[in-house]
Amino acid sequence: MKLRSPRLATFAAALAAAVVAATVVAAPPASAATAAFVRTSSWSSGYEAKFTVTNDSSSSISSWNVQFDLPAGSSPGSFWDALLTTSGQHVTAVNQSWNGTLAPGASTTFGFIVSGTGDPTNCTVNGGPCAGGGGGPSAPATPGGLRVTGTTGSSVSLAWNAVSGTVTGYRVYEGSSVRATVTGTSATLSGLAACSAHSYTVAAYNSVGESAKSAAVSASTTGCTGGGGAMAAAPYLYPGWGDPPAPSTVMGATGIKWFTIAFVLSGGGCTPAWDGSGPLIGGTHASTIAAIRAAGGDVIPSFGGWSGNKLGPNCSSSSALAGAYQQVIDAYGLKAIDIDIENSDEFENEVVQDRILGALKIVKQNNPGLKTIVTFGTSTTGPAWWGTRLINQAAALGANIDTFTIMPFDFGGGTTMYQSTVTAAEGLKNALKTAFGWSDGTAYAHMGISGMNGLSDQQELTSPATWTQIRDWAKAHGLSRFTFWSVNRDRPCPGGGVVSNCSGIAQNTWEFTSITAQY
Secondary structure (H helix, E strand, O other): OOOOOOOOOOHHHHHHHHHHHHHHOOOOOHHHEEEEEEEEEEEOOEEEEEEEEEEOOOOOEOOOEEEEEOOOOOEEEEEEOEEEEEEOOEEEEEEOOOOOOEOOOOEEEEEEEEEOOOOOEEEEEOOEEOEOOOOOOOOOOOOOOOEEEEEOOOOEEEEOOOOOOOOOEEEEEEOOEEEEEEOOOEEEEOOOOOOOEEEEEEEEEOOOOEOOOOOOEEEEOOOOOOOOOHHHEOOEEOOOOOOOOOHHHHHHHHOOOEEEEEEEEEOOOOOEEEOOOEOOOOOHHHHHHHHHHHOOOEEEEEEEOOOOOOHHHHOOOHHHHHHHHHHHHHHHOOOEEEEEOOOHHHHOOHHHHHHHHHHHHHHHHHOOOOEEEEEEEOEOOEOOHHHHHHHHHHHHHOOOOOEEEEEOOOOOOOOOHHHHHHHHHHHHHHHHHHHHOOOHHHHHHOEEEEEEOEEOOOOOEEOHHHHHHHHHHHHHOOOOEEEEEOHHHOOOOOOOOOOOOOOOOOOOOOHHHHHHHOO
16 A cells, blocks of 8 residues: 655645635636536535536636635535635635636536535626526526435435525436436435445426536445455554554444454565564564454454565465465464555566465465455556456466455546446456356455545545445445555544545544444
């Protein structure tokens, strides 16, 4: 797992620059642009949202500013792709240098986090009404705040915020199909299959036309049998790094029972050692494992990671590498091991890939009840060439891997993390089906997701609400592993930093662990 320096702007850091920009940029005519607001995700104490600014004129504009009011109790936090300032409850967003110029018909977006549940009001763009909504100047605005209020084995209940002005009713969509038409601001969709995943939007309508659809919300009915039990939810904990918390504290606060302990490396040649220098028995890692077990939990040691000297390239053969794995298995009486094969020395090396797979085959033969997990990177559409090779070789060699886990982050920035994760996971499913001839259900049961909470190395944002969506999707499809990097970072630091001991966003302490524990 990697950590690099962040680039995401934060409110405090950008305040002075935003004031300067707001005073020197001349606004174009009021009729030149519109701005449409949508929530992209919501949670109990706030939400993530974006504005889409569109040039509706016949000539280019060189700058824009969007202004709006937030109700008392709501305030902006982190933001991106604009410079935000506040005066009381009034918020002003000014374009960045790279997205101020818009050709006729062109659009750009900026996003932000709000602490509180109130939507913007009194919106203007370049001095004129934002007038978002699509469907004509008198059509309703887009509903905001779409959220799931309840689920059963056969239904999903939704609610959303009322739209001001003339509204005849609301239509709830699943894809392009209307699933319900109501006059109020809630609906229950019934007759659904147990343990099924769904995605809904809502639009308002009147005699003039229909608004644009809201941001989508995902939901799953209950009745799932997947998840793999407590072992399936095992977030990474790194003793001796990033101000590691006391495991019993996290377990008591969240209900989590299992942790993936990072990292077993080469202590010289083919000798396993914690972090490449710590003894297997005794030291920080051993005491952490003892504390977890004393509190009623258990662990999955992880071999590899991004940094450090790995066992794979240093062991001369599959049998030697299997022997190194076996030392750790015997030292702790393990039920599972994780091979985090992401560094190019292991991942992008055919000889080492095959050596690892051969070693895992031997380990499974010698420890029939042991679960073996292989963790590796992915593109937004699923495993790339090296990942696909790893899967195909696992099938060809009969390595008997229990779970293939992808790390759906560090895509290069600018992605929607829920959709990118789902798309990557579906790509993994298809690769497994091709390699092993499995059905969809069998492929899902051999899959895992290992995310990165808060900000990734490349400034991709996974909020608690997004992580909940990803969890619900994984649970609905019966994945056998659901984890993230890392518990050390599962604390708030809304300054936008990508560091070892906090997530870079505003969140509750241990919030991602709590979400994961419900898997």
